[in-house]
Amino acid sequence: MSIDVQKFNDDVWDFICSKVKDAAVFIDEHAAECLHWNGGGMKLINAGASSVREFSQSEIGPHNQDIAVFLTCSPIVGDLYKLMESVIRASNFMSCLAVTGAGKKVHSLAKSLLTESTLNDSSDDPFVVLEAEMKSWMQEKVADSSKMVDAKVVSMPIFAVNFGGEKNHILLTPPFAHIFPAIIPSTQRLQKQAMSYHGKKAYNVNQSQTTSGETKLSKKIQLSMAHMADSLHRLLYKMGGRVEVYAMGHLSSLVAGEVSKRRAESWSNLVSQSGEVGLDASLILVDRTLDLATPCSHGSFALLDRIMATMAHLSGHTTDVAVDMTPLCYPKRPSCKVVGFPPGSLAHNPVIGEKTGAQGELLDLLAGGRRQKEVILGLHRQIMSAAISLRVRSSAPKAERITPKHGLCVSQALSHPTSQMFDYMSGAEKVLLQSLSLEEGKATAASEKSKEILSQVLL
Incomplete structure (x- = not known):
C-alpha cells in the first residue's frame, strides 16, 4: 500500500476552493508553485474567486472587495506578517481567511526564533492571537463600529507536488527546495x-x-x-x-x-x-x-534530467521549465519577430471536472529512465489517443505527430547547444571509468590517458 499523494493534495486544494467564492485571493510564490501542479490558477477562478493576485507589497484588494483569502506555505511571522498587515490595512475587507502551510507548533517556534515575542505554546494559541490582530486591522477601515468583521486562520499542508501521477513515485516539495x-x-x-x-x-x-x-x-x-x-x-x-x-x-x-x-x-x-x-x-x-554522485554525472539516465539541465525554469519555479510555444502560436509565420515567447510548461492543464492525475502518464515517460526513442514513441501514442478521443484529424505525416507541449519540450531539450555538451561529458566520463579500471600493470598508461581526457574537458 502506498501513500496516495494526489488524493492528499486534492483534499487540500478542494478545501481551499470551498473557501474562495467571491473572494480576492492573495497567493505567495511557493503556494502558487504547488497550485501550478494541482490545477493551476484557473482552479481558484472556477471555484468562484473574483481575482487571484500575488501576495506582495504591490497588491491590495479592489475598493469594493470585502472578502479576502491569503494562501501561503510559510508561517505568518516576520516580513510575511508585516506584508499581510499592510495589504489588509490598505484594503476594505470585512472578512479575511489566512490559509498557511505551517501548523501551530511551527508558528510558535517561528515567533520565538525570528521575533522577540513571548508567545508560549502552552498558554497562547498563535492562530487566535493572529485572528484578533487581523480583526483590529480591518476594523480601522470600518466607519460604522457596529459592523462586525471576521477573521480566521487555518493550517493546511500546502507543500507537496505529486510528480509521478497515479504511481506516486516522485514527491517534490517546493517550499523546502x-x-x-x-x-x-x-x-x-x-x-x-x-x-x-x-x-x-x-x-x-x-x-x-x-x-x-x-x-x-x-x-x-x-x-x-x-x-x-x-x-x-x-x-x-x-x-x-x-x-x-x-x-x-x-x-x-x-x-x-x-x-x-x-x-x-x-x-x-x-x-x-x-x-x-x-x-x-x-x-x-x-x-x-x-548523494552527490548522481547530480555530478552527465549521463542523463532519464530524459527529464536533460530537460531540467538544459531548459530555462519558469520564473519563480523550482520544479518546471519554460517551453517555447512560438511554433504553435505562429505556425505559418516562421520569419516573424516575436518579443520573448509564449511559455508552456510540463504541467498538465486539466479539463474542468477532471483530476490532475492525468499528467502523470506523460511525466512517467520522461522520468522513467527510458531510451529517447521509446519516450518519443510514447509521446506519439499519447497525441494520437487524444486526437481520437477529441475527434481531431491531423494532416501531418505520422512521423511528425507528437504532443504539442511535451513534444516541443523534448525536441528543444535535445537540440539545445548545452545538450551536445552533455553528450560529450557523458562520453568522457565513460572513458575515464574505463581507464581507471585497467589492470595493475597498465596503471601508468591509465594515468596518462586520464590526464589527457581531463585536459580536453578543461578546454
Missing part, C-alpha cells in the same frame, strides 16, 4: 554527533532527537527543518499506521528526530480513533551532500 546541508566548519560538531552511531549505515532516530537541540544552524534553517518535519508528519498521519524513521547525515537526523517525536505523540490518538492499525512503513532521510 532551499534546504541543503551546509559544508562549513560550524557543522563539524553535528557531523561528529552523527558519526557517533559508528558501525551503522543508517541509524534509527525513533528515540526522539529534535531540531531544537543545541545546533549552530541559522534560525531560518532551524525553522525550515521544523516546518519540513511537521509537513512530513502530516502526510504520514494521513497515511496512517506505524512508521519507522531512519536517517543518514547530521541534518537528516535532526529532521527525522522531529518527525519521530511527532509520530510518537500522535500514535496513541491514531490507535484510539482507528482501533487496530496494521500498516507499517519506513521513512529514510538522506543528506543531499551524501
Whole structure:
C-alpha cells in the first residue's frame, strides 16, 4: 500500500476552493508553485474567486472587495506578517481567511526564533492571537463600529507536488527546495554527533532527537527543518499506521528526530480513533551532500534530467521549465519577430471536472529512465489517443505527430547547444571509468590517458 499523494493534495486544494467564492485571493510564490501542479490558477477562478493576485507589497484588494483569502506555505511571522498587515490595512475587507502551510507548533517556534515575542505554546494559541490582530486591522477601515468583521486562520499542508501521477513515485516539495546541508566548519560538531552511531549505515532516530537541540544552524534553517518535519508528519498521519524513521547525515537526523517525536505523540490518538492499525512503513532521510554522485554525472539516465539541465525554469519555479510555444502560436509565420515567447510548461492543464492525475502518464515517460526513442514513441501514442478521443484529424505525416507541449519540450531539450555538451561529458566520463579500471600493470598508461581526457574537458 502506498501513500496516495494526489488524493492528499486534492483534499487540500478542494478545501481551499470551498473557501474562495467571491473572494480576492492573495497567493505567495511557493503556494502558487504547488497550485501550478494541482490545477493551476484557473482552479481558484472556477471555484468562484473574483481575482487571484500575488501576495506582495504591490497588491491590495479592489475598493469594493470585502472578502479576502491569503494562501501561503510559510508561517505568518516576520516580513510575511508585516506584508499581510499592510495589504489588509490598505484594503476594505470585512472578512479575511489566512490559509498557511505551517501548523501551530511551527508558528510558535517561528515567533520565538525570528521575533522577540513571548508567545508560549502552552498558554497562547498563535492562530487566535493572529485572528484578533487581523480583526483590529480591518476594523480601522470600518466607519460604522457596529459592523462586525471576521477573521480566521487555518493550517493546511500546502507543500507537496505529486510528480509521478497515479504511481506516486516522485514527491517534490517546493517550499523546502532551499534546504541543503551546509559544508562549513560550524557543522563539524553535528557531523561528529552523527558519526557517533559508528558501525551503522543508517541509524534509527525513533528515540526522539529534535531540531531544537543545541545546533549552530541559522534560525531560518532551524525553522525550515521544523516546518519540513511537521509537513512530513502530516502526510504520514494521513497515511496512517506505524512508521519507522531512519536517517543518514547530521541534518537528516535532526529532521527525522522531529518527525519521530511527532509520530510518537500522535500514535496513541491514531490507535484510539482507528482501533487496530496494521500498516507499517519506513521513512529514510538522506543528506543531499551524501548523494552527490548522481547530480555530478552527465549521463542523463532519464530524459527529464536533460530537460531540467538544459531548459530555462519558469520564473519563480523550482520544479518546471519554460517551453517555447512560438511554433504553435505562429505556425505559418516562421520569419516573424516575436518579443520573448509564449511559455508552456510540463504541467498538465486539466479539463474542468477532471483530476490532475492525468499528467502523470506523460511525466512517467520522461522520468522513467527510458531510451529517447521509446519516450518519443510514447509521446506519439499519447497525441494520437487524444486526437481520437477529441475527434481531431491531423494532416501531418505520422512521423511528425507528437504532443504539442511535451513534444516541443523534448525536441528543444535535445537540440539545445548545452545538450551536445552533455553528450560529450557523458562520453568522457565513460572513458575515464574505463581507464581507471585497467589492470595493475597498465596503471601508468591509465594515468596518462586520464590526464589527457581531463585536459580536453578543461578546454
